[in-house]
Amino acid sequence: MYSIETKSLTKSFGDLVAVNNISFSVEKGEIFGFLGPNGAGKSTTMMIFTTLLKPTSGKALIAGFDVTKDAKQVRENIGFVQQETTVDEYLTGRENLLLQAKLNHIPKNEINQRIDEVLELIELSDKQDQAVVTYSGGMRKRLDIAGGLLHHPKVLFLDEPTVGLDIQTRRKIWQYIKKIHVEFEMTIFVTTHYMEEADSLCDRIGIMDHGKIQVIDTPENMKNALGNEIISLVVDTNNNHDSFLEELKKIEFIKKINEDNLKLTLFTSNGTEVIPKIFQISSKLDIKINSISLTQPTLDDVFISYTGHEIRDDDSKYNRRREHAKMKRLRQ
Amino acid sequence: MTTIMYDAYTIFWRELKRYKKSRSGVLIRLIQPAIWIIVVGNIFSETQPLIQSVGFEGEYIEFMAPGVIILTAIFTSIFGGVNTLWDRRYGFMNKALTSPISRSAIAIGKMSAISLIAALQASLIIGIALAIGVTFPNPLMIIPIMGIVILFSLGFSGISVTLAATAKSQETFWGMINLLGMPLFMLSPALFPLELLPSWLAVIAKLNPVTYTILLVRELMTGVSEGGVPILLSIGVILAFVIAMVAIASYVFTREVNKPF
Numbered sequence: 254m255y256s257i258e259t260k261s262l263t264k265s266f267g268d269l270v271a272v273n274n275i276s277f278s279v280e281k282g283e284i285f286g287f288l289g290p291n292g293a294g295k296s297t298t299m300m301i302f303t304t305l306l307k308p309t310s311g312k313a314l315i316a317g318f319d320v321t322k323d324a325k326q327v328r329e330n331i332g333f334v335q336q337e338t339t340v341d342e343y344l345t346g347r348e349n350l351l352l353q354a355k356l357n358h359i360p361k362n363e364i365n366q367r368i369d370e371v372l373e374l375i376e377l378s379d380k381q382d383q384a385v386v387t388y389s390g391g392m393r394k395r396l397d398i399a400g401g402l403l404h405h406p407k408v409l410f411l412d413e414p415t416v417g418l419d420i421q422t423r424r425k426i427w428q429y430i431k432k433i434h435v436e437f438e439m440t441i442f443v444t445t446h447y448m449e450e451a452d453s454l455c456d457r458i459g460i461m462d463h464g465k466i467q468v469i470d471t472p473e474n475m476k477n478a479l480g481n482e483i484i485s486l487v488v489d490t491n492n493n494h495d496s497f498l499e500e501l502k503k504i505e506f507i508k509k510i511n512e513d514n515l516k517l518t519l520f521t522s523n524g525t526e527v528i529p530k531i532f533q534i535s536s537k538l539d540i541k542i543n544s545i546s547l548t549q550p551t552l553d554d555v556f557i558s559y560t561g562h563e564i565r566d567d568d569s570k571y572n573r574r575r576e577h578a579k580m581k582r583l584r585q
Numbered sequence: 586m587t588t589i590m591y592d593a594y595t596i597f598w599r600e601l602k603r604y605k606k607s608r609s610g611v612l613i614r615l616i617q618p619a620i621w622i623i624v625v626g627n628i629f630s631e632t633q634p635l636i637q638s639v640g641f642e643g644e645y646i647e648f649m650a651p652g653v654i655i656l657t658a659i660f661t662s663i664f665g666g667v668n669t670l671w672d673r674r675y676g677f678m679n680k681a682l683t684s685p686i687s688r689s690a691i692a693i694g695k696m697s698a699i700s701l702i703a704a705l706q707a708s709l710i711i712g713i714a715l716a717i718g719v720t721f722p723n724p725l726m727i728i729p730i731m732g733i734v735i736l737f738s739l740g741f742s743g744i745s746v747t748l749a750a751t752a753k754s755q756e757t758f759w760g761m762i763n764l765l766g767m768p769l770f771m772l773s774p775a776l777f778p779l780e781l782l783p784s785w786l787a788v789i790a791k792l793n794p795v796t797y798t799i800l801l802v803r804e805l806m807t808g809v810s811e812g813g814v815p816i817l818l819s820i821g822v823i824l825a826f827v828i829a830m831v832a833i834a835s836y837v838f839t840r841e842v843n844k845p846f
Contacts, residue, residue, distance in 0.1 A: 300845070304683060305679060307843075333679070335679055343606035344602055344606070352595065353684075355591075355598075356685075357684050358591075
């Protein structure tokens with residue numbers, strides 16, 4: 254059974270189609286990254302999944318329940334951590350979790366133990382009785398995330414969990430997410446703008462733009478599909494240079510070789526498989542490699558390749574009032 | 586049914602926790618009614634002969650004290666719904682909406698918390714009234730009076746939650762509140778007896794649930810009944826008002842929160 258499954262899911266606001274006939278599924282236990290530029294329809298999709306919006310047409314099943322027909326069952330099986338921190342500042346950390354526990358109908362005799370458990374996980378046990386107003390941004394976020402998983406939901410929705418946090422805190426949050434994933438075997442559906450984050454966290458990534466899913470794959474495959482890995486190497490001699498180049502050109506993944514005296518730059522795909530082949534050839538020809546490096550195109554490059562070439566609408570079609578109305582609706 | 590009570594209590598608990606932690610708010614809410622009872626009560630003290638003409642023997646301040654108690658209840662409860670707007674803006678509402686609790690439980694929890702808070706504020710005003718010399722012929726009457734204040738405030742919190750759920754902005758909300766609060770207070774026998782109002786105003790006042798609440802509280806406090814309105818009628822009007830407002834608020838709230846904010 255899939256944790257999330259959509260069939261021709263569509264949501265329109267008047268003549269604006271925010272989510273346009275999308276069908277995809279997320280497997281149980283997956284960390285699924287949902288990327289896309291602002292206004293792509295990510296938030297709307299997330300709101301449909303969390304029962305905050307009803308789809309115009311099509312279907313979305315969360316943990317097997319229909320978001321329209323079985324909204325209550327969906328709510329019982331999801332955790333939702335919003336982009337804004339939503340903890341109550343005037344309550345203590347523990348009181349916030351208590352509130353969350355009650356909202357999610359955790360049986361009374363389990364509440365305290367569950368709270369202790371998540372407080373430990375997010376390392377806030379020692380601060381639990383302080384008012385949240387004294388917490389740093391990162392601590393608030395951790396508390397928010399803890400609130401989302403207190404009731405052990407089957408699917409955890411994280412909307413930009415690290416936006417506005419410093420890099421150390423961001424990495425810390427990734428660690429927590431990974432820990433949660435292992436410990437509670439949850440399916441995690443996360444939207445983010447940080448490619449690095451998606452790359453390090455997610456099993457699979459979906460890129461959405463213009464209300465449609467443009468591509469879904471693992472981060473590795475996406476980057477490989479782009480095919481432009483770069484291997485730079487420096488050899489120590491010009492002996493056998495021509496036959497070395499000949500042999501290299503026979504490796505199927507290599508697309509282009511630039512040479513600058515002893516330095517070679519190879520444009521390739523599947524670089525990690527190419528490197529051992531290079532070593533085989535060099536040792537056969539008795540050429541010593543002084544240094545070698547493999548740089549990979551980042552997910553940023555992948556993202557831009559699917560969403561970025563053009564500035565939204567070209568000038569001739571640009572209608573200020575319409576754009577204004579569109580942004581207003583999307584921001585709601 | 587038990588689930589809805591449990592859920593409403595969860596929201597109620599949260600609202601009261603927030604109230605308890607905002608001590609400045611408790612004081613700020615007291616300033617306006619305190620000014621009414623201390624300043625206006627004394628400014629109008631010379632009108633005693635007027636109120637005596639309709640059979641009220643005591644000081645003017647004793648006549649208007651019930652009006653100010655209800656004023657406190659009106660304004661505390663009608664402002665009370667404003668945090669609905671904050672909750673929607675800052676995400677708590679979405680958190681509650683994506684949890685298994687029902688929408689009407691959220692509305693009911695909020696309304697009960699607001700009405701209790703309004704009653705607490707009103708009891709502080711009763712304290713001020715006692716301190717400046719207002720007397721209770723029968724001190725035990727404070728119990729039914731508090732009951733009425735809680736009930737009445739529940740109705741007004743319904744108005745507040747309805748408006749807050751419908752309003753998309755703070756400005757709209759405050760505008761509506763000001764449009765409603767003061768006229769409802771003024772078009773009642775809070776400051777002067779019904780008998781002294783021009784007849785067209787008296788007719789309007791008789792359509793106002795605030796009127797019946799003030800008459801009832803004043804009768805319990807001072808023992809004088811005025812305007813020929815029987816106690817049971819007053820209780821009936823208050824009950825009908827409360828039931829109607831709570832029902833409308835739950836319905837409107839449920840409908841509105843399902844729309845994007």
